[in-house]
Amino acid sequence: MQKTICITGATSGFGKACAERFAREGWRLIVTGRRVDRLQELTDQLHGVPVHAVQLDVRDLAAVKTMASNLPEGFRDIDVLVNNAGLALGLEGAHEASLDDWETMIDTNIKGLCYLTRCLLPAMVARNQGHIINMGSIAGNYPYPGGNVYGATKAFVKQFSRNLLTDLIHTKIRVTNIEPGLAESEFSIVRFHGDKDKADAVYKGTQPLTPVDIAEIVHWVTSVPPHVNICTVEVMPVCQSCGPLAVHREA
Template identity: 65%
Template sequence: MPKTVLITGATAGFGKAMAQRYANEGWNLILTGRRAERLEELKTGLAPAKVHTLCFDVRDRQACQQAVDSLPAEFKGIDVLVNNAGLALGLEPAQSCDLDDWDAMVDTNIKGLMYMTRAVLPSMVERNKGHIVNLGSVAGTYPYPGGNCYGGTKAYVNHFSKNLLADLLGTKVRVTNIEPGLCETEFSVVRFKGDKKAADKVYEGTQPITPEDIAEIVYWTTTLPPHVNINALEVMPVQQAFSPFAISRDK
């Protein structure tokens, strides 16, 4: 019987690559996002995989619960939840940041992740199986100028993941925090609010990790023997060391 994965923020970047990776292995997919057209395009492109799409914003607590409650019977037994939806906005210092940007990051990276976890987790505990994968960031461990709120939200993801493991001790439900470093997706375009030149400069002279790299890692962690749990996994390209700004660039 095929397993089922629910991926939030599936219309681009990591989420889209993960959807393709799981589809390639015959999993049933529940894909969420805020852009209905992109969800439908993705669903069509993943054929013949079984795909159920849910268009809503993870920042809406009621919508998260309603989305999970509305799942058809064949998709209700979620084996893996990937809390992928997230974003960074701006690189201004804390004293001159846009508070709307801070709210958006907290509401998506923290609250959205909590809402989806809370909606899915009871069923996993009841069935005594399942896996929660949270997309953190090296920014949650290593500070950098302008990382203020974003880094804080990803530090929260790190500690929330560890506390979930503590709560779930005695069950067979697993929790993993994946912490990517420099990776080229729409992430920087969003951070710089559509300024592609500024976004491209972030990756200039480097070979960053790709969404497909992260998708492979996430898939691997969720297909290990059920007695094995990867608590956290930090991933950087060879040209990056520790700090998000410690990058060697090709001349």
């Protein structure tokens, strides 16, 4: 039977690559994003499979509820939810960071993910079938200067994923937290508020992960036997490692 996947933040990066990957397998696609023009481009590109595109800001609870309750026939039984919408903003220290940036990251990475999960999970529980895939980050495991609130939001995603598993142990629903390391998409362009030179410098001299790499991992965790749950996937490019603990020495 044809399966249905819902992908948030599907107009770029990991989300777009996931949409393209699952379209090749013939899945029905629910794709969401804030930019109407990009949603239309994506819909036009994904010809040959059923696509339901929804302009959606995951921070808007009323809009998320409306989307969940107004899914058209054929898209209501969601097999996989990919909570991909998220972002990092700024790289300043906590004493200099923008409170607006902090609030946007919390509202998107935490609250938006919670909204989608809470609105779509009951139907999965009723059918005793489904898979929640949350897009975390190694920033939720390893701190770095300037990571402050972004890393904290991804630590939330990790713990929320673990707690979902405990709540759903009586069901056949799976929960996976994907934790990418250095990956080149529009991530750094967004982080540096459109400064492409700063964004390009992040990846200089490296071979980072790509959105296609992450999409392959997302596809893999959905394709293992139904009794198997891949709880966490931490993935880095070979040029990256968790570093030694920092020590500040007085002059």
